[in-house]
Amino acid sequence: MTDINEKLSALYDGELEKNEIDNVLRELENSNELKKTLSIYSLIGLSIRDKQNITHIASANLRKDNKIFSKLWLSNALTAAASILLTLFVVNYADFSRMNISTESANKIASAVNSKEAKEVVANSNEFLVDHIMNVINDPAFMDTKNTIDLRNVGYNISDKQNLGYSNGRESFKLRIENSDFGLNRIRYWRHGNKMIYLVPISGGRVVTIYGNISASKAIQIANSIKQ
Amino acid sequence: MKKNSNNNDSELVEKVKKGNKMAFNFLMNKYYSRVYASLFSFTKSHEDSEDLTQMTFLKVWQQITTFRGDSAFFTWVYRIAINLAKNYVSSANFKKQKINTSIEEADIEIKSFDDSELSLIHEQSLHKIRNFIGSLPESLRTAFTLREQDGLSYEEIGKITNTPIGTVRSRIYRARESILDHINQEIIKND
Numbered sequence: 071m072t073d074i075n076e077k078l079s080a081l082y083d084g085e086l087e088k089n090e091i092d093n094v095l096r097e098l099e100n101s102n103e104l105k106k107t108l109s110i111y112s113l114i115g116l117s118i119r120d121k122q123n124i125t126h127i128a129s130a131n132l133r134k135d136n137k138i139f140s141k142l143w144l145s146n147a148l149t150a151a152a153s154i155l156l157t158l159f160v161v162n163y164a165d166f167s168r169m170n171i172s173t174e175s176a177n178k179i180a181s182a183v184n185s186k187e188a189k190e191v192v193a194n195s196n197e198f199l200v201d202h203i204m205n206v207i208n209d210p211a212f213m214d215t216k217n218t219i220d221l222r223n224v225g226y227n228i229s230d231k232q233n234l235g236y237s238n239g240r241e242s243f244k245l246r247i248e249n250s251d252f253g254l255n256r257i258r259y260w261r262h263g264n265k266m267i268y269l270v271p272i273s274g275g276r277v278v279t280i281y282g283n284i285s286a287s288k289a290i291q292i293a294n295s296i297k298q
Numbered sequence: 299m300k301k302n303s304n305n306n307d308s309e310l311v312e313k314v315k316k317g318n319k320m321a322f323n324f325l326m327n328k329y330y331s332r333v334y335a336s337l338f339s340f341t342k343s344h345e346d347s348e349d350l351t352q353m354t355f356l357k358v359w360q361q362i363t364t365f366r367g368d369s370a371f372f373t374w375v376y377r378i379a380i381n382l383a384k385n386y387v388s389s390a391n392f393k394k395q396k397i398n399t400s401i402e403e404a405d406i407e408i409k410s411f412d413d414s415e416l417s418l419i420h421e422q423s424l425h426k427i428r429n430f431i432g433s434l435p436e437s438l439r440t441a442f443t444l445r446e447q448d449g450l451s452y453e454e455i456g457k458i459t460n461t462p463i464g465t466v467r468s469r470i471y472r473a474r475e476s477i478l479d480h481i482n483q484e485i486i487k488n489d
């Protein structure tokens with residue numbers, strides 16, 4: 071590992087032999103630790119090369135008292151909208167389009183279900199998360215909660231009293247709140263056909279599930295409006 | 299004195315042009331925080347800076363074939379970032395457009411800062427890192443600062459310190475590893 075780390079350091083400096091680059095890239099592809107190391111190399115360099123700029127950033131961060139950087143609870147819709155973009159590319163993205171599950175996701179789920187070892191690796195939170203999403207997709211009654219939530223302050227009314235869906239005329243969705251946070255500390259989302267599923271951690275160790283044809287920013291706004 | 303020109307960048311760029319996502323990933327990780335810092339000086343907002351940084355690298359990925367190598371790679375990236383920053387000022391609907399565009403069009407994983415990286419961008423953390431660098435053995439500290447602060451090549455550092463290039467490479471690596479260990483033990487762990 072030392073050798074590859076030293077090569078990574080040299081490649082970062084632009085000083086690696088050409089014939090060694092591919093080897094480092096291959097190692098990098100398979101190692102999150104190396105990727106993280108690379109990012110921190112960059113930050114270390116920045117901390118001494120661009121002192122003035124980075125100090126301004128640090129000062130601004132300090133003033134915000136870690137609000138942005140704390141494991142989410144998002145304080146307002148704009149922050150939330152920005153933050154969801156940050157996670158769009160890094161969350162486990164499962165495309166459940168057309169009621170089919172992508173090969174990758176199907177394999178993950180199959181592994182979790184069929185392999186004891188895989189289950190242990192997946193750990194409780196992910197296992198519950200997969201189950202939860204599968205329930206949202208496959209069980210129409212799953213999202214039919216009996217407790218209505220007043221969302222008029224964010225522009226949505228109950229559109230179907232039997233099924234407890236919400237709508238503002240253009241967007242409609244169903245919503246439920248879990249008293250478990252599934253180990254989530256970030257917003258996660260999945261696409262299912264023309265609908266989206268958002269899981270948004272909120273205060274009290276809870277998670278809001280929002281399922282419907284609704285944008286990310288609106289989903290966050292709705293989740294943020296739920297206080298009780 | 300001749301500055302290090304990041305010679306490997308051009309090779310990595312050629313790989314990216316051929317669709318090598320890992321080469322792109324490397325360049326993105328290498329320059330992400332620099333782009334972010336530049337944009338922060340413009341926006342004064344963490345959220346907007348990171349959004350713009352992500353947009354920058356999305357465009358880099360999408361437009362890499364138009365990069366002709368007339369300038370350094372980072373200069374080209376920086377230009378994209380600044381153009382986006384200008385649009386950021388002029389477009390009230392920037393965020394909404396950005397989110398929609400990104401969801402639909404991204405075919406590459408774009409980096410974001412994780413919690414441990416963010417924990418480094420704080421005054422206290424930076425102070426600790428700089429103090430630690432100051433406490434490194436002289437040979438490591440000299441090689442490292444000549445490289446990171448002054449941007450010298452390994453060859454140039456070797457001439458100044460009268461050491462072989464291989465030793466320079468090893469010292470810089472050992473300095474980075476020491477700093478990394480310190481960060482993991484003293485900053486991220488206590489965050």
